[in-house]
Amino acid sequence: MAAEPDFLQLNDLACESVGGKRPAPQFIASAFTEFGKWMDGWETRRKRTAGHDWCIIELGVPGQIYGIDLDTSFFTGNHAPFASIQAACLEHPPAFTLEGDRTGMAASDAQLAAITKLVSEAWPELVGVSQLSPGYSNCCHNHFKVNFQQRVTHLRLNMYPDGGLARLRVYGVGQRDxxxxxxxxxxxxxxxxxxxxxxxxxxxxxxxxxxxxxxxxxxxxxxxxxxxxxxxxxxxxxxxxxxxxxxxxxxxxxxxxxxxxxxxxxxxxxxxxxxxxxxxxxxxxxxxxxxxxxxxxxxxxxxxxxxxxxxxxxxxxxxxxxxxxxxxxxxxxxxxxxxxxxxxxxxxxxxxxxxxxxxxxxxxxxxxxx
Missing domain, CATH: 2.60.120.260 (Galactose-binding domain-like)
Structure with missing residues (x-):
């Protein structure tokens, strides 16, 4: 079994205490919603249009990132097969509203218009397009060492072309002005x-x-x-x-x-x-x-x-x-x-x-x- 990377000892800049989700993912066999099986993570629909799925994430603590964990726990037949991560330091990002619970829906036109101003598709890469392992307990943690010297406030997480991820852990050190x-x-x-x-x-x-x-x-x-x-x-x-x-x-x-x-x-x-x-x-x-x-x-x-x-x-x-x-x-x-x-x-x-x-x-x- 491969040794865990050293960066796992650093702070999770996206953890629950700063806006993310800390507990380990769970699986409830009997849990279903009107949209299908309930999964403890982010799962997109099976894509039937051109392109790939992505989301923009604001870190709870801006800082320098040393490593990433893309956790596919319990996504065994529906995990994202490939992913990449881009980053930016946005001191004054445009106003953005989630507009309530949009589970089962794509982003609204207003949301997409706001995100377009970020030109996020051109942000530098922290993790290039990489294959992910499915969510079995012996391979669900997909660790990526990051060599990026700049302060980061926002991430763009791309999954190719669709699928599910249980957790995103962003390991690094906070940076304050x-x-x-x-x-x-x-x-x-x-x-x-x-x-x-x-x-x-x-x-x-x-x-x-x-x-x-x-x-x-x-x-x-x-x-x-x-x-x-x-x-x-x-x-x-x-x-x-x-x-x-x-x-x-x-x-x-x-x-x-x-x-x-x-x-x-x-x-x-x-x-x-x-x-x-x-x-x-x-x-x-x-x-x-x-x-x-x-x-x-x-x-x-x-x-x-x-x-x-x-x-x-x-x-x-x-x-x-x-x-x-x-x-x-x-x-x-x-x-x-x-x-x-x-x-x-x-x-x-x-x-x-x-x-x-x-x-x-x-x-x-x-x-x-x-």
Whole structure:
């Protein structure tokens, strides 16, 4: 079985929390509508006119795209046999209205007129015309690595000539126009929408750490980071004078901030984690060049010059924890953070509020221990 591509660890720029659909596709054998079999995805009619089917998609988070997953799950006799993807960066797209539910119908004349102004058929390609596998469980994920350096806001998904697709996953890193951010404004430097991205972690058995930087509060436990229970937990647990468990192991996740900055406050939210929240957490930070970051990724983050940002804190279940600047132990600009929980458990959201700063030069960077 082929190894999964590395880009699957990045953010889904079209996920449910930013307007897309997150859950895995499902199949209900008895589900039918007036238009035919209900399928969990996009399925077009069997085409009986010239051309091919296509749609325009606005990303929930504009950014740089590194990979695509065209998932044909359950489309086994009706999947799109071929597809391609084009892209554009539209800062001011023309007004467009979906005009209600048009299931079973083609786009209206007004919709087509609005889309014509985009000249989308001439957009550059992210994925050329490629054959897709049918929606059986062992081949439904059609992965495509993307080498496109520009910021993307919209996609054109073409299927040739017709058929069905269950999910479109767009993996990349958000990009924000930081020139529009006032220098006195605090922003969440690690937010998905501001360009934050998870680069590594120790365990993600029940939920990926990238969920922690998603918009809003988590809908449920699945919309957070949750690890398996560590097997090195002592048989009899003991605590220190602060009530923090004394355990030999911990779990961690590393994030690159969307922008270098000075972090002035931290929020750790255990919303929905009532019997499986971590006992404690701490946060470390550092400044890395792109070359140093690449080395850390290669070594699975066993190296680095981490400094304490948030000292160990006892956590509570289903609670929004706020830590002000008076609690934090670091006041210089940083580019990366490592969230450490002990011994294990789940966090729904992480917010790192601060002000963006220019990237430090070699002269004023702390000495590296890489």
């Amino acid at each position: 930081w020139s529009s951010v006032p220098p006195t404004q605090d922003v969440d430097l690690v937010a998905l929408t501001n360009g934050g991205v998870c680069l590594g972690y120790s365990d993600a058995h029940f939920g990926h750490p990238r969920n922690m930087i998603g918009p809003g509060r988590a809908d449920n436990m699945a919309d957070g980071w949750e690890t398996a229970r560590r097997l090195d937990r002592p048989q009899i647990l003991e605590v220190d004078q602060r009530g923090i468990l004394q355990v030999p192991g911990w779990e961690w996740a590393v994030f690159r901030l969307g922008h270098h900055g000075i972090i002035s406050s931290v929020e750790v939210d255990t919303n929905h984690f009532k019997g499986n929240f971590p006992d404690s957490c701490r946060i470390e930070a550092c400044t890395l060049t792109p070359e140093e970051e690449a080395q850390c990724i290669r070594t699975k983050w066993i190296s680095g010059n981490w400094q304490l940002l948030l000292p160990p804190q006892k956590l509570r279940p289903h609670h929004r924890h706020h830590y002000s600047q008076t609690v934090l132990a670091l006041s210089r600009p940083v580019s990366h953070v490592r969230v450490i929980i002990a011994p294990d458990g789940g966090i729904s959201r992480l917010r790192l509020w601060g002000r963006p700063t220019a990237a430090p030069t070699q002269q004023n960077r702390p000495a590296s221990k890489l």
